[in-house]
Amino acid sequence: MSNPNLNYQSGFGNQFASEAVEGALPIGRNSPQRVAHGLYAELLSGTAFTAPRAENLRTWMYRRQPSVVIGAYQPLPQPYLKTGAKDGVATPPDPLRWHPVDVPEQETDFVQGLRTVVVNGDPDAQTGMAAHLYLANRSMTDSAFVNADGEMLLVPQQGTLTITTELGMLEVAPGEIALLPRGMAFKVAVDGPSRGYVCENYGAHFRLPELGPIGSNGLANARDFLAPVAAHEKEGTPYRLIKKYNGALWSAPAKSSPFNVVAWHGNLVPFKYDTKHFMTIGSISFDHPDPSIFTVLTSPSDTAGTANCDFVIFPPRWMVAEDTFRPPWYHRNVMSEFMGLVQGQYDAKPEGFKPGGMSLHNCMVPHGPDAEAFDAASSAALAPRKLDDTLAFMFESRWRFHATEFALNGGALDSGYASCWANLKDNFKEQA
Numbered sequence: 001m002s003n004p005n006l007n008y009q010s011g012f013g014n015q016f017a018s019e020a021v022e023g024a025l026p027i028g029r030n031s032p033q034r035v036a037h038g039l040y041a042e043l044l045s046g047t048a049f050t051a052p053r054a055e056n057l058r059t060w061m062y063r064r065q066p067s068v069v070i071g072a073y074q075p076l077p078q079p080y081l082k083t084g085a086k087d088g089v090a091t092p093p094d095p096l097r098w099h100p101v102d103v104p105e106q107e108t109d110f111v112q113g114l115r116t117v118v119v120n121g122d123p124d125a126q127t128g129m130a131a132h133l134y135l136a137n138r139s140m141t142d143s144a145f146v147n148a149d150g151e152m153l154l155v156p157q158q159g160t161l162t163i164t165t166e167l168g169m170l171e172v173a174p175g176e177i178a179l180l181p182r183g184m185a186f187k188v189a190v191d192g193p194s195r196g197y198v199c200e201n202y203g204a205h206f207r208l209p210e211l212g213p214i215g216s217n218g219l220a221n222a223r224d225f226l227a228p229v230a231a232h233e234k235e236g237t238p239y240r241l242i243k244k245y246n247g248a249l250w251s252a253p254a255k256s257s258p259f260n261v262v263a264w265h266g267n268l269v270p271f272k273y274d275t276k277h278f279m280t281i282g283s284i285s286f287d288h289p290d291p292s293i294f295t296v297l298t299s300p301s302d303t304a305g306t307a308n309c310d311f312v313i314f315p316p317r318w319m320v321a322e323d324t325f326r327p328p329w330y331h332r333n334v335m336s337e338f339m340g341l342v343q344g345q346y347d348a349k350p351e352g353f354k355p356g357g358m359s360l361h362n363c364m365v366p367h368g369p370d371a372e373a374f375d376a377a378s379s380a381a382l383a384p385r386k387l388d389d390t391l392a393f394m395f396e397s398r399w400r401f402h403a404t405e406f407a408l409n410g411g412a413l414d415s416g417y418a419s420c421w422a423n424l425k426d427n428f429k430e431q432a
């Protein structure tokens with residue numbers, strides 16, 4: 001059920017402005033001698049001050065207290081949350097797949113329910129990413145999470161999340177995604193057992209891909225990204241601030257809510273995006289195109305065209321290509337591929353890849369359609385066909401992924417995965 005009380009402002013990359021109380025936002029300057037209503041001005045930057053204009057991200061907040069008013073941080077154990085390549089374990093060069101992991105029975109909130117599956121890079125070097133699952137059945141009420149290691153891209157698979165951020169609230173259901181900036185406090189409320197995927201991006205912030213010859217429209221359009229409007233919690237109840245800082249969690253007491261921003265303006269903002277607005281492009285002649293045509297957001301690295309992370313979706317779409325093997329081809333890629341399934345079936349793996357499941361095809365690890373998909377696609381009548389009721393996604397990275405101890409030994413690994421290709425026979429005939 002969507003919340004009719006939430007308002008949004010639209011446009012990826014826009015300079016937004018919002019005030020919950022009239023007159024709270026300074027006009028024509030950022031830091032007046034005295035901010036209206038006795039508020040404090042605070043800047044949050046997402047890029048270096050001197051980053052080029054096209055990259056530069058920052059937001060000014062006008063708040064009841066600056067975020068420096070906080071108690072001392074103490075270590076907070078979270079044994080399943082891992083960071084960077086150093087936290088991975090020896091990962092075989094096999095295709096790997098995981099069954100869906102159940103939401104725990106015991107009370108678990110979003111932060112407690114983070115389970116890191118794969119890691120690469122190093123947040124100190126501001127490069128690489130982690131893929132986590134979140135498994136939650138309890139809302140965060142008096143705690144807030146700040147991730148200083150990276151921005152977080154949430155891909156809900158089960159349950160609608162209500163995310164309160166310093167800049168306001170977002171409601172995000174399966175089929176939608178949320179992008180939460182590095183360093184911005186948020187808390188997550190759930191409407192029941194909730195499961196989803198997280199890309200924690202230590203590298204350059206996600207942005208829309210260039211469109212090249214596609215032109216000025218298409219794929220994810222900027223106007224469909226929704227940012228919140230200013231909202232602040234009224235009561236001064238105590239809070240716990242949980243900070244992720246170079247891989248460790250730390251907890252500090254706060255006398256009142258960090259969600260005390262009355263007005264703000266800027267372009268470093270949380271977003272939600274509904275994947276049903278993705279304008280999907282595909283082959284209308286022949287051949288299966290590279291999946292880069294499905295890129296929603298990209299985090300570039302310092303090598304052009306070679307992403308720190310691409311977020312790619314496989315949404316409902318028509319297949320019309322003639323004389324074409326329509327599912328993905330067999331391949332070995334230099335880029336590493338982590339996949340999840342939000343809903344339905346994925347055409348290359350119609351049975352074994354389940355909603356809530358995951359797969360990993362690392363750098364140079366061969367993979368492709370399972371034998372069932374190969375047989376069906378090799379003999380299917382090539383009439384136009386709608387792939388419907390489906391949403392898979394991929395976090396694709398130039399950096400090899402390392403699985404965590406939880407991923408390899410936590411019980412969800414599909415030990416029989418490789419057998420899905422065992423029935424691919426040698427059909428070669430010398431005389432055709």
Ligand SMILES: O=C(O)Cc1cc(O)ccc1O
Nearest residue numbers: 290291327328329337348367
């Ligand atoms: O391996 C996968 O399923 C992802 C993928 C999809 C596709 O259409 C082409 C290449 C690719 O890696």
Ligand SMILES: [Fe+2]
Nearest residue numbers: 331337361367
């Ligand atoms: Fe692939």
